[in-house]
Amino acid sequence: MSISEQQEACFVCQKHKGQLALPGGIIYEDELIFASHHIPEDGPTSYLGWLIVEPKRHFPGLVEQTEEEAKASGLLIARLSRALKVCTEAEHIYAFVLGHHVPHLHIHLLPRYPGTPRDYWGVxxxxxPDAPQGDAQHIALLCERVRDYLTTDEEGPSFNFPD
Ligand SMILES: [Zn+2]
Incomplete structure (x- = not known):
């Protein structure tokens, strides 16, 4: 399969082209990186606050990042983590890179909610079963709060959001 065929078939590339319905819309996008909420897979809801950060360019893992991509995603991950912690009142924010299915780098950010039993910590x-689940409406509300927090965060310069 050629590189252009792989990108054509890639779920993440399709998302960046606007070919998938995104609950909550785009949280952040610029020429290098993209962030949105996880899309519910097995039903109408998803773990609330499960965000995904992806480079715009199609490549499989952390190893292939350029310095510019690494800086951009590192900064966005830090800011999104702060926003997520405040907006979900999480006790901890996890970041995971697994890459078992889609060969396009994607970094999972997940809040750990207070009261999560130790057996469920980590991935x-x-x-x-008692974790907060969000339907499209809840996800949209949370994404709105995260976007608001990012744009008003006084600790750093505001993000430039797409119109
Ligand atoms: Zn891709």
């Missing part, structure tokens, strides 16, 4: 947080 299993979304499996906790």
């Amino acid at each position: 299993r947080v979304p499996e906790w």
Whole structure:
């Protein structure tokens, strides 16, 4: 498969082209990076606050990043983590790179909610049966709050959001 065919078939590239319905819309986008909420997979809801940060360019992992991409995603991950912690009242924010399915780098950011049993800490947080789940409406509200927090955060310069 050629590189252009791989990009054509890539779920993440399709998302960046606007070919997938995104609950909550785009949280952040510039020429290098893209952030949005996780899309519900097995039903109408998803673990609330599960954000995904992706480079715009199609490549599989952390290793292939340029310095510019690494700086951009590192800064966005830090700011999104702060926003997520405040907006969800999480006790901790996880960041994971797994890459078991889609060969386009994507960094998962997940809040760990207070009261999460120790057995569900780490990559299993979304499996906790009592974890907050969001439907499209809840996800949209949370994404709005995260965007608001990012644009008004006085600790750093405001993000430039797409119109
Ligand atoms: Zn891709």
